[in-house]
Amino acid sequence: MYTNRTKLKVRYVETDKMGIVHHSNYYAWFEVGRGEFILESGMSYRELEENGIMMPLRETYCKYIKGAKYEDNIIIETFIKELTPVKVIFNYNVIREEDGKLLAKGATTQVFVNNDFKIINLKRKYPDIWERMHKLFT
Template identity: 75%
Template sequence: MYKSKARVKVRYAETDKMGIVYHANYYTWFEIGRGEYILKAGMTYKDVEDMGIMMPLVETYCKYIEGAKYDDDIIIETFIKELSPVKVIFNYNVIREEDNKLLANGYTSQVFINNDFKIINLKRSYPDVWEKLYSLYIDK
């Protein structure tokens, strides 16, 4: 299974009064991770949406293990945990680069829909997009 690695540096604006990253920012980092992952499939998130494929979140989860702090270099490791023709579950590991410490992990569950907000079978409706994602999912 392919794992993408996106890097971010914690900005001061992402921290709270305690000096650690505010919890909602992890979901922004998850989005960065998804974007990097999809790039490996040879397309951008915008390309996917321009084709008429949308991927709304239907479930999210994040377990916070240790807080990231201002100026930390962070790696967002992203991989597909589950892929079906109608749904994808991305998993994320948020790692502090300096000591390889796992700071948080989580997932997002998303369905494939069209511009009319109807669930689509990606494998049948967009076989080339399906194949690109599936090849990364099964990559050993």
Template identity: 65%
Template sequence: MYINETKIIVRYVETDKMGIVHHSNYYVYFEEARTQFIKKSGMSYSDMEQSGIMFPLVESSCKYIQGAKYEDELLIKTWIKELTPVKAEFNYSVIREKDQKEIAKGSTLHAFVDNDFKIVNLKKKHTEIFEKLQSLI
């Protein structure tokens, strides 16, 4: 299984009044990590869209273990937990680099759809994209 690592440095704007990263920012971190993960397959998310495939989020979750703070360096580990011809589930582990503690973990579930938002069997309609994603499992 391939695990991609994306480094994020917490910006001041991402923190709340308590000085902790606001919970909503973890989904932004997940998106950045997922984008970098997909690029490791040799294509970008934009390449998928230009091929007529969109990848909407249909479900997400995040468990917050400890808070991150301004200028913390975070490592987002990303991997595909499940890949089928019609969906992909990504998992994420957020590690604070200075102490190597897992501070959050989450998942996102995405469907493969066409421009009309109809489910697409990626393995049948866009074999090359499916194979690139499958190569990362």
């Protein structure tokens, strides 16, 4: 199973009055990690959408363990927990690079839909794209 490791540095704008990263930013980081993960399959989100494939969120989850702070170097680990022809579940670990501490972990569930937002069977309709994603899952 492939795990993408995306490195980021916490920006001041991402922190709150308490000096820690505001909880909403973790979802933006998940999206960055997911985008980089998709790139590893040999395509981009833009290419998926140009082919008529969209991946709207159906469910999100984040458990906050320890707060990230301004200028922390963090790593977003992204991997596929579950892949079916109609949905994908990505898992994420947010790790502080300096000490390896797990700061947060989360998941997003996305469905494969066409431009009319009707669920599609990715394996049947786009077997080449399915194969690229499946290769990163197994």
